[in-house]
Amino acid sequence: MTERDGRPRYARVAQEIREEILAGGLRPGGLLPSEADLADRFGVSPTGVRNGIRRLRERGLVGAEQGRGFVRAPRQRLRRHHSERYQWEKDRARQTAEVRARTGATEFDTDLQSTDLKFHAEYSETAACSELAMRFDVPVGTRMLQRDYSTSCREDDAALSVVHSYLVYDVVATNPELLDVAREPYPGGTQSQLFTIGIEVDRIVDELSARPALPEEAGVLGIEVGASVLVLNKTSIDVTDRVVEYSEVILPGEWTEVVYTTELKRW
Amino acid sequence: MTERDGRPRYARVAQEIREEILAGGLRPGGLLPSEADLADRFGVSPTGVRNGIRRLRERGLVGAEQGRGFVRAPRQRLRRHHSERYQWEKDRARQTAEVRARTGATEFDTDLQSTDLKFHAEYSETAACSELAMRFDVPVGTRMLQRDYSTSCREDDAALSVVHSYLVYDVVATNPELLDVAREPYPGGTQSQLFTIGIEVDRIVDELSARPALPEEAGVLGIEVGASVLVLNKTSIDVTDRVVEYSEVILPGEWTEVVYTTELKRW
DNA sequence: GAGTGGTCTAGACCACTGT
DNA sequence: CAGTGGTCTAGACCACTCC
Incomplete structure (x- = not known):
């Protein structure tokens, strides 16, 4: 159940979603998989997914409102x-x-x-x-x-x-x-x-x-x-x-x- | 159980702890009440307490490490x-x-x-x-x-x-x-x-x-x-x-x- | 050793989204 | 309308702090 590698599991969630966005697998403006789906996929609880996603939100990679989560378009500085x-x-x-x-x-x-x-x-x-x-x-x-x-x-x-x-x-x-x-x-x-x-x-x-x-x-x-x-x-x-x-x-x-x-x- | 006033409950947790710090009830360097205590006091779950405290941490009012939560000394700009x-x-x-x-x-x-x-x-x-x-x-x-x-x-x-x-x-x-x-x-x-x-x-x-x-x-x-x-x-x-x-x-x-x-x- | 916060689980309800 | 995220509950284990 726990494949501990020293880092918390939500860090892996954040990292993998990030990589998928940067690689183009998830496109800007498009919807993110639901938290429940991500929880299944990564084998973590909804809380774990939320913790991981929070970091991506703070860094501006993804956004969320009630009812949907989406990939943010990279914005020009x-x-x-x-x-x-x-x-x-x-x-x-x-x-x-x-x-x-x-x-x-x-x-x-x-x-x-x-x-x-x-x-x-x-x-x-x-x-x-x-x-x-x-x-x-x-x-x-x-x-x-x-x-x-x-x-x-x-x-x-x-x-x-x-x-x-x-x-x-x-x-x-x-x-x-x-x-x-x-x-x-x-x-x-x-x-x-x-x-x-x-x-x-x-x-x-x-x-x-x-x-x-x-x-x-x-x-x-x-x-x-x-x-x-x-x-x-x-x-x-x-x-x-x-x-x-x-x-x-x-x-x-x-x-x-x-x-x-x-x-x-x-x- | 739920005394909804339109704002999430963790907002009240954050606000009240903040006020207690500013009023001097909780002194800089001193320990914060434990999350469990706060959960009892405010009648919310541990998650609610954590959500409220997170904001205070981001704004530099309180700090936490594994094993203790504390009030941060106001730092000079x-x-x-x-x-x-x-x-x-x-x-x-x-x-x-x-x-x-x-x-x-x-x-x-x-x-x-x-x-x-x-x-x-x-x-x-x-x-x-x-x-x-x-x-x-x-x-x-x-x-x-x-x-x-x-x-x-x-x-x-x-x-x-x-x-x-x-x-x-x-x-x-x-x-x-x-x-x-x-x-x-x-x-x-x-x-x-x-x-x-x-x-x-x-x-x-x-x-x-x-x-x-x-x-x-x-x-x-x-x-x-x-x-x-x-x-x-x-x-x-x-x-x-x-x-x-x-x-x-x-x-x-x-x-x-x-x-x-x-x-x-x-x- | 007792107690704490960091992390995690497994559920739930509701407001909101998109259709 | 179904599905989603925001919020919330009620537990759990472990690494760490403090005594």
Whole structure:
């Protein structure tokens, strides 16, 4: 019954299914054999199958919902070149609307065209929690504009990123256009929006960390609960050293590469 | 028996244990009640307890090994300021050994002193796999020097980072000192080592992604299997546009913040 | 040696999928 | 509708930790 080789049995389940996927025996988008079938085939209990499959789900090879388990299509890794992207966005802020409308930031460092992209935006008002208050150096409870974005490929509805962006309400209210979600996607993005109220961004600080995806995030990003997300906290600081925007960017960790180039002074 | 409120029962298990930890009822380092006890207390089966606890393990609140489950001490987030750190390392490369010996890179962006740190290094020879070959633009099979590092706090033995660094063997062999692991930790680090063979680094490209920790990584980093790691692929390019070093840096995702500052040109 | 978590078994019900 | 995965139960053995 037990052919122990030192490794748990579910490891063999995971390995063999993985190999079958990579070899092409199980095709992307296709259904996985049922857990009961797999249990029979590998001679383990349903629990063993589930334990094995969990790892494959976390790594993005397979997916499951109630009623079906399936092989995930290998997803292209998206590269985001932030050190160049931010300067590029700044350069565009003073261009005409026509020029700005031509391409969005996602197209800048992706091969994707804006016609391939599905964009979603939602605005709301909130009161600054203690963390936001600290980051913006404003009193707790200050009125903030919260903007929630998600960008997806038009094909599969998996989002490439989920963004929660915050601005001080009274600062952006100077230009009522900026409170109107109907104007999204705003040509040129946030730096262009800030330009309309006389704000010049001096520098952007990105803080990166990682953690397991929460259930809501997993749904939107097209990954499984327990898979990893990259969390990017982005702070924009203007030429007077004031924090003018803060955003939390959630990226599917396994399918994203955020790239920073540090140029060093020559000797 | 079933008091269904729409959420699975294990969610309540996770939530209540979490709250008890945050409230201080369960103290860091202390033992968790046994799974059997928890099953009794919450009126769920052992499986339910395990499902609930799994989430807490992935988020780093609790840990477990065979024979005991315990509350993890809240760990300090380590901030690594790479955009400044790399320039600082370059500046040090031409300093005297005395100056370089004074502090290491980890101390640069941490409050930790080198006396608090435990450093481990191991050198080996490998043949370039296809990925390394591509990154260095050398033939597959080229002799490489592989250097594996880990740095930990002296207190808890959890590593702050695990690094696999690669160099082209014949390039660094110019200075036999660089093949000698006994010289680690080398004052000033890699850029100082490269300086001894006449290499000036022009720029460093960091690519960041995230994925669940593998069992080996989890052990070294003091996190649980299934917790997230930040993966940082670092490429150093010299003034002749040649890749001179490549390394894979594995960081505990929940306890690390990698920081990049992008300075923008003024209008 | 007692007790624990890691692994495993053999069932069950229900919400959901696809047809 | 049949079949599937999500959740759950009630047990078991073993390697390991702690005392």
